[in-house]
Structures are given as structure tokens and as C-alpha cells.
Amino acid sequence: MNPTCPGPTLGVVGGGQLGRMLAEAASPLGVDVVVLDPTPACPASRVAEQIEGPFDDPDAVRELAERADALTLEIELADPDVLEAIGGEYDVPVNPSPDALGTIQDKLVQTRTFANAGIPVPEFVAVADAGDLADAVERFDGCMLKARTGGYDGRGNVPVEPGDDYEAKLAEVGAGEGGAMAEELIDFERELSVVAVRGDGERRAFPVVENVHREEILRETVAPARCSEAVAERAREVALDTLETLDGRGVFAMELFEESDGTVSVNEVAPRPHNSGHWSIEGATTSQFEQHVRAALGWPLGTAEARAPTVMANVLGDVPEPRPASLSGVGDVLAAPNANLHWYGKHEARPLRKMGHLTIVDVDASTDDTAARDDLLARARDLRDGLTFE
Template sequence: MNPTCPGPTLGVVGGGQLGRMLAEAASPLGVDVVVLDPTPDCPAARVAEQIEGSFDDPDGVRALAERADALTLEIELADPDVLERVSEEFAVPVNPSPDALRTIRDKLVQKRAFADAGVPVPEFVAVDDAADLAAAVERFDGCMLKARTGGYDGRGNLPVEPGDDYEAKLAAVGAGEAGAMAEELVDFERELSVVAVRGDGERRAFPVVENVHREEILRETVAPARCSDAVAERAREVALDTLETLDGRGVFAVELFEEADGTVSVNEVAPRPHNSGHWTIEGATTSQFEQHVRAALGWPLGTADLRSPTAMANVLGDVSDPRPAALAGVGDVLAAPNANLHWYGKHEARPLRKMGHLTLTEADADRDDLLARARDLRDGLTFE
């Protein structure tokens, strides 16, 4: 559709922090956003209109399509079959495509699609029961067990070692009827990611970044990554090759492993803006969120160049029980040069729940120092 101001309305399945930041990026473009989310007064509701309903509710998706000129998503719990039917019923385009969502939301299907296309991935096998898991552990001498569907923010992933209780591991990972996937444990040097974007006949890739995880949850990202130019170029190539296996326009976040010898392989892909791309709000010429809005509408993409070295640190709930909580120490972040705080507007702090993030930018910065200072700023924040 042709860009106009005021612009069209974008419907988003999901109204969490990603939906909120999509709406914030859409507003300067004259684009209104309506979100579908089951949580009353979800984070995006502060900056967008909300329709209350589950992500896969046909009536909710229809109500969204009635209000929107185009549909997209910020969570993989959307139902691709429902999106496809509603898209045809209301003649409203959906991007990324329901087919891309079908591929990505099942991790085993995702890995098979990438392997079949020649995209480098760790070795993997399907796991339906404890006997399958035992065989995978023997084959890989330990493995990473992943639920095929429903996992996010580290949930649904567990390492498994020889001698573990395999039945208990399958139950803990939430395999359920859909089953699971076992993957070789990659001895990686660092975890990388590339936010790649497909528009209407054009592609962009943001600079390669480095991610730091603990307890399977992303804690920090530094851009650009502290890797060699050759590894960065290879990561970019793999990310764009991965993009070619998936249909539709939008942002696709490609998570990667870099091994000691420089080998790069794909861990997982998300068909939406991603936590590892939050740095782009301050650190790139066009944020991942604005790129996703542009792509979903079929508008020209912005440039994806690095504006400044950037470190991003997630602000996680540090309380023992879910409860309303206020963030203290905000003044120190606001007083720090080149620091930016993003609060997600969630009603309850929960252990390890992503409540916000901060970024620290500095031209010509030493990335080790930049990351250390971002951590210090984040660690000075507490919940009261």
C-alpha cells in the first residue's frame, strides 16, 4: 500500500512489550496500531487500542482484521490457520506469512526446513518419549532438549546429561503431545544474532550483535559483536540465507552460534522484532520496530546502519513472588550520559520477568567497557 500521512491502521496479534514498541515506532509515521491480547490493560494498551482476546481466538482475530488495513504479530502463539482464514475473509494481508509462522512455531519443523535448504544448523533429532531422549543423549553425549512448541525466554529448553531422569526432563520442558527435539550441545565461543528484514522487493540486515545469556534468558546485547570481521560477514550471509527460506515481509531475528574455529550455525529464528534487537532504537538509523511496521505495510525500508556502538541490558524482575512493584534507582540511569531507559508497563514484577531494558551508546567506545557500564547501571536498579 502507498505511504500516506495519516497512514493506515496496523493490527498486531500480541500486546506485550514488543507490541508497545511497535506502536511507539508507528506513531511518528502516522500509523495507528490495534493489538489483540488477553491481558487486560496490556503493555501496548498505553499507546495503542486493545482488543481483549486470546492470540488464537478466531473472533478476536476477526475483530482485529475489521479495524486494520494489514496484520502482523509480535508473538508466535498466534494461530497461522486462523490468520490465513481471516486474511482471506477480510482481504487483509498478513506479514510475515502464516506459512512462515507454521515453520517457525514448531522448532523441529523449523530446523528441518533450514537443514533442507542448506542453512547450517546443529545436529538434531525428534524426541517423542524417554527412549528417544536416551538415544539422543547417547548420540550427542548430552543434549539440549527443546519443546517443539510454546517455548519462549528460555522456557521450554533444558540441558540433559547422561543418567538424568529422562521422563522428568520431558515433563519439565513441557513437551506434551507435540513432543520435543534434542539438539547437540554446541561448544560455542559466543552467541550472535542478526535482525534481518524483508520488505517489498528489498532486504536489510542490521549489524551482527553479541548476546549474553544466563539461565537461558538474554541479559545483555552488545553491538557490534566482539567477533572478527570474517565471522560477522559469515553470520550476515547465514542470516540472509535463512531469510530466503521463510515467506512474507517483516523482521526476522536470527540467533546464531559462533564456534571457536569461526563456524557459524543457526540456533533459532523469530518472525518478529526480538529482544536482541532492542539496541536499534538508539543505536541504529532505523529501529527494528520501525522496520517491521514499514515491512508489514509494504512501505520502503529504512537503512539499518550502526549509528553508535551500543550495549543493551535487560531489567528483570528480582522479587521472590509475583507482586506489583516500583523500580527504584531510575534517576541514576537518567543522569548517566548517553543512557536510555525503556519501561514496559507490566503490572507485576515476577522472578526473571522482563520488565524493561536500558541502552548505553558511545561513539568509538570500547565494547567491553560499554557493556560493563551498562551492567552496572542495570544492577543499580531494584524493585520496591
């Protein structure tokens, strides 16, 4: 698709915060965005047009295709078969490919695909019932049980130890007729991720970043990661090898484990912009969102270099129960040097719900300055902890 200004219209399945930031990145390029989302006045609707409807509804997807020159997604709940059929019906390109989406939607299929391609992954087995789970626990001396479909933000993943109630654990992850997957528990040094992007005959990889989780939810991302150059290079190699197993243009985020001996393995992959790439809005030459827009349209990619050390901290719903969203302490973030706040526009705060994020950048430090990243992480946490929901 030849770049022009004004540009084409990009249709996005999903209108959450990722869709919102995609639309924000698309606007300076002259690209209009239409999103499909079932939530009335979804976050992206403030900056893009919204078609209100289920992600997998053929009529709603057909309306999206009628109004768009290209289709992409910001959530894995889209139906790959519907996207493939309607994309073909309207001769509208769909990226990443529906085939890649179908592979990633099922964690067992995803992991098998990577293993068969020689990509390093934790040991795993399919789990159909409590007996299979008992065997997996004995084999791995405890395991991480994962729902095959539908899990996100730690939901659908639960550790299992010998002697646990295996039926209850299967119910907890929502294992249905398709069963679940059990993985060995990795004693990792740190969690890493690489956001990689494939364009029309080109590819880029953002710097390797370090993710800090608590309660299975990402809290902070440190960019670049505080790991050795050898580990960073290996992580980049694994990420780009993984990218080759998936079809279509766009951003793919690879979540990785770094073990104490420097071994790197793939945890999971998302076929879209990712929370661990939010730092790139202020911290990289071209953000992950702009890269995804360019790639989905077949436009030339931007560079993916880091401008400076950057830390992203998620702003989660720190509330005991759902309530109208009202955040205080914003002025302190706005007053802090080189700090930026991103509010997602969600009407209701819920426990641990992602409501926004902040970034802080050290414009005077080099990207290999570990002390600068340590300091940034402490400052980001202080700023984030000063934000409260009234």
C-alpha cells in the same frame, strides 16, 4: 500500500512490550496501531488501542482484521490457520506470512526446514519418548532438549546429561503428544544474532550483535558483536540465507552460534522484532520496530546501519515472588550520559520477568572499537544493577 500521512491502521496480534514499541515506532509515521491481547491493560494499551481476547480466537482476530489495513504479530502464539483464513476473508495482508509462522512455531519443523535448505544447524533428532531421549543422549554425549512448541525466554529448553531422569526431563519441557527435539550441545565461543528484514522487493540486515545469556535468559546485547570481520560476514550470510527460506515481509531475528573455529550455525529464528534488536532504537539509523512497521505495510525500508557502539541490558524482575512493580534507581540511569531507559508498563514484577531495558551509546567511538564496547558493557551492567524493585 502507498505511504500516506495520516497512514493506515496496523493490527498486531500481541500487546506485550514488543507491541508497545511497535506502536511507539508507528506513531511518528502517522500509523495507528490496534493490538489483540488477552491481558487486561496490556503493555501496548498505553500507546495503542487494545482488543481484549485470546491470540488465536477467530472472533477476536476477525475484529482485529475489521479495524486494520494490514496484520502482523509480535508473539508466536497466534494461529497461522486463523490468520490466513481471516486475512483472506477481509482481504487484509498478513505479514510475516502464516506459513512462515507455522514453520517457526514448531522447532522440529523449523530446524528440518533450515537443514533441508542447506542452512547450518546443530545436529538434531526427534524425540517421542524416554527411549528416544536416551538414544539422543548417547549419540550426542548429552543434549539440549527442546519443546517443539511454546518455549520462550529459555523456557522449554533444558540440558540433559547421561544418567538423568529422562521422563522427568521430558515433563520439564512440557513435551506432549507431539514429543520434543534433541540437539547436540554446541561448545560455542559466543552467541550472536542478526535481525534481518524483508520489505516489498528489498531486504536489510542489521549489524551482527553479541548476546550474553544467564539462566537461559538474555541479559545483555553488545552491538556490533565483538567478533572478527570474517565471522560477522559469515553470520550475515547465514542470516540472509535463512531469511530466504521464510515467506512474507517483516523482521526476522536469527539467533546464531559462533564456534571456536569460526563456524556459524542457526539456533532459532523469531518472525518478529526480538529482544536482541532493542539496541537499535538508540543505536541504529532505523530501529527494528520502525522497520517492521514499514515492511508489514509494504513501505520502503530504512537503512539498518549502526550509529555508534551500543549495549542493551535487560531489566528483569529481581524479586523472590510476584509483587506490584515499583522500580527505584531510575534517576541514576536518566542522569548517565547517553543512557536511555525503557519501561514496559507491566503491573506485576515476577522472578526473571522482562520488565524493561536500558541502552547506553558511545557517540564518540567507532563501531569497530572493541575497547569501547567492553567499557559500555561494564557501564550498562552497573546502571542495570543499580535498579531495584521495592
